[in-house]
Amino acid sequence: MSEDHDHEPELISPVNPLPPVVVALFLMIIGIExxxxxxxxxxIGGAGGIGWRLEALQTYAFSGPIFDWMWNNSQWPTEHLIRFVSYMFVxxxxMHALFVCVMLLAxxxxxxxxxxxxxxLAVFIVSGTFGALAYALLLDDQAPLIGGFPGVYGLIGAFTYLLWLRLGQMGAQQVQAFTLIGFLMGIQLIFGLLFGVQNDWLADVVGFITGFALSFIVSPGGFTRLREKMRRD
Structure with a gap:
């Protein structure tokens, strides 16, 4: 009896590999940490290694006072401009880095x-940049801004956009797409009440808004879809 190999079913991996850009961001964050x-x-590093984290925070964290100095003096040195992005990797x-990595992967x-x-990558970086800018412009906080949450919240914004789009195609209420961000903001509020409110939540919210808005342009077919919508309106 002959065997027919032409119609053998293809094996489908139950776990899709992570996108390379996500793996790269994860490795950068977890590697530095x-x-x-x-x-x-x-x-590692001997006695001097104990101060590496503090040195990195002083060099790469986003600083409101430093931004104010650049703004008031119209001077924009590269060593300080990179803080708009570098703060997300320190x-x-x-535990701080671990929570960021878990949400980044998901x-x-x-x-x-x-x-x-x-x-x-654009959603992550641009969302984090706008989050830092809002932190500097809307607040007068001396504490540095650190961590990748504003960029991660940008990805939450992009994911919310995808849900919003899918619900619209299904004819369902698109406001349901914002359930996740509402849940996360509720958790942050609870933690703030228990352990003290930190102003970095503003950078997270602006990161989310930026990620959602940017998705209208950078998502597959997004620019064309946005242009058609503007023409109809």
């Missing part, structure tokens, strides 16, 4: 499977 964590325990502790996978790698 691993260096700081090992150094703080004296495992964290206050291992949201980055869902967004990166639809968006191109460039679009996914």
């Amino acid at each position: 691993a260096i700081f964590s090992l150094a703080s325990r004296g495992l 964290h206050g502790s291992f 949201l980055g996978k869902m967004v990166g499977e639809v968006f191109t790698g460039f679009a996914t």
Whole structure:
């Protein structure tokens, strides 16, 4: 009896690989944090390694006072401009970085499977940049802004856009797409009441809004869809 190999079913992996850009962001964040964590325990860097995290925060964290100085003096040195992005890759502790990485992998996978790698990276970086800008312009906070949450919230905004689009195609109420961000903001409010409110929530919210708005342009067919909508309106 002959065997027919032409119609054998294709094996489908139950786990789709993570988008490369998400893996790259994850490795950068967790790699930097691993260096700081090992150094703080004296495992690398010797006695000087204990201060590596503090030195990195002083050099790469986003600073409202430094932004005010640049704004007032109309001077924009590169070493300070990079803080708009670099702050997202330095964290206050291992747990801080871990929470960012978990959300980055989850949201980055869902967004990166639809968006191109460039679009996914743009959402993360631009959302974090606008989050820092809002932190500087709307607040007078002396505390530095650190951590990747504003960029992650940008990915939440992009994911919300995808849900919003899908619900619209199904004829369902599109406001349901904002359930996730409402839930997360509720958790932040509870933590704020329990442990003290920190103003970095503003950068997260602006990151979310930026990610949602940017998705109208960088999502597949997004610019064409936006142009058609503007013509109809």
